Amino acid sequence: MDELWEGVLPQLRERLGTQNFETWIKPIRAKSPAADELALEVPNKFFRDWLAEHFLASIQELLAQVAQRTVKVSLSVNQHLPPGAAAPKRVERESIKPQRVSNLIPKYNFENFVVGASNQFAHAASLAVANQPGDHYNPLFIYGGVGLGKTHLINAIGHRIVERGPGLKVFYLSSEAFMNELIASLRRDKMDEFRTRFRNSDVLILDDIQFIGGKERTQEEFFHTFNSLYESHKQIILTSDQFPKEIPDLEDRLRNRFEWGLIADIQPPDVETRVAILQKKAEIVAVPLPHDVAIFLASNIDSNVRELEGSLTRLGAFASLTKTPITVELAKEVLQNTLKGNQREVTVESIQKTICDYFNLKLGDLKAKRRTKNIALPRQLAMYLCRKYTSTSFPSIGNKFGGRDHSTVIHATKTIEKKIKADPQMSATIEKLEKNLSVRK
Structure with missing residues (x-):
């Protein structure tokens, strides 16, 4: 059985990577107390649990x-073994190569994420x-409109996980990048590598x-x-609009x-x-922002966080130069094309009116x-337009229509989408409504 352990070591090195192999596999002592059983001795309890x-x-x-064949594996602590890199203080960031993490955006962390009523639940879940x-x-x-902080939160999660467990493999990418890697792997006939990479990730x-x-x-x-990840109790984190x-x-x-897990939304x-x-x-960017200017910007730019921060960047750059x-x-001068006063805001309330x-x-x-019918159709149209022109979530829209369930809003949206495809008159009606909302010229 000792020969079996020696035989599997090269494959473990290939799958786990050199750093993880040296840290977590090399210090192990293998014994064979019985046929079809392998006893692995490790230096301490922390090592065993990890x-x-x-x-x-x-x-x-x-x-x-x-x-x-199936081999039964048991883990036990042998304190006489050299601790190697297994003790917690030995497994610090300096001993872990950055390639364990894929593409996390450095600037996004929990420390610079601003928590408010609109994102409090998503932040707590993260x-x-x-x-x-x-x-x-x-x-x-996590779901919500564009520029509301979804990408910030999921990167913050990734960074925190790496801080707490530096040996973990954390992969962050867009679903488009996932598809592009899949296509490239298919073309190069390297699907096994593609599957191994993602299915052996920890997060x-x-x-x-x-x-x-x-x-x-x-x-x-x-x-x-x-x-594969779910069955191995590996964490999966997804965002969507x-x-x-x-x-x-x-x-x-x-x-x-x-x-299956937890769904959290982010509102404006x-x-x-x-x-x-x-x-x-x-x-963060060292822009001297007076309080009255902050209030002015916040009161006139409410579409999303990205536009808000972009406006501050433009204003700061102009002032500096x-x-x-x-x-x-x-x-007012620098941001005249961005400020809300120059365009009609579309809200659930304006759509209802x-x-x-x-x-x-x-x-x-x-x-x-x-x-x-004379009320149901207008209500469905209103819900459809709310989803199309605001970043308000299904549950929040339902609440603004007499406390209806989010499934009612989903049904209304799909009903109108089907009517648009089947009935030219419906398309004409929506076009008129959009003109009244000032979202169509």
Whole structure:
């Protein structure tokens, strides 16, 4: 049996990487107390627990492949073994090569993420996953509009996991990049390498998962990757601009799996949170931002965080290059094409008013429980336009229409989409409504 262990070591080195092999495999002493059993002795309890959680499954799998039979593996502590790199203080960042982490964005961390009512739940869920990956909320699915902080949060999770467990393999990429790597692997006939890379990760973070909708081969491959990671208790983190049930052309088996764990949404930040975001950003980029200017910007730019921060960057650059103090008047001049006062804001409330005016209804009609045709269709149109022109989530839209369930909003949206394809008159009606909303010229 000792020969079996020696025979599997090269494969373990290849699968786990040199750093993990030297840290976690090389210090092990193997013994054979009985046939078809391998006893692995390790230096301490920390080593044993880490090995069991992160590498035991790979050891058992490779032993079975080499032996052509199931091999029972036991772990025990032998304090007389040299500790090697197994003690916690030995496994610090300086001993771990950066290639264990794939593409995490350095600037995004929990320390510079501004928490407000709009993102509090998603932030709390992200912290929980970062502190105990694979334990409770798996997968973690974060959804919300563009530029609201989804990418920031998932990168913060990745960085925190690496800080707490430097030997873990954390992969972060967009779902488009995942598809491109899949295509490249197919062309080069290296699908085994592709599967090994992703299915042996400890944490897989995929941004914009809605991109795989309609892409059958990518969905097929990700389905098996998801299953492999989930069954091994590895953490899966996904983001989307849509609720899982809303993602078009997504296979039901994936849609269902996305709902196995925890779903958290991010809403547009309120004005107080926007002020805090601006102040934090100004501190990071060293822009002297007066409080009255921060309030002015936060009150007039409310589409998303990305635009808010971009506006501060432009304002700061202009002030620096022209040696001009930052004032409200300067902000109005520099950001005149961005500020809300120059364009009509589309909100759930403005859509409801437009629908009521067009169909000669009262707001109470849209919120009432009645399902008569003269009210049901306008209500569905309103919900459809809310999803199209605002970043408000399904549950929040439902709340603004008399406390309806998110599934009602999903049904309304899909109903209108079908009517648009089948009925030219419906398309004409929506075009008129969009003109009234000032979103179509």
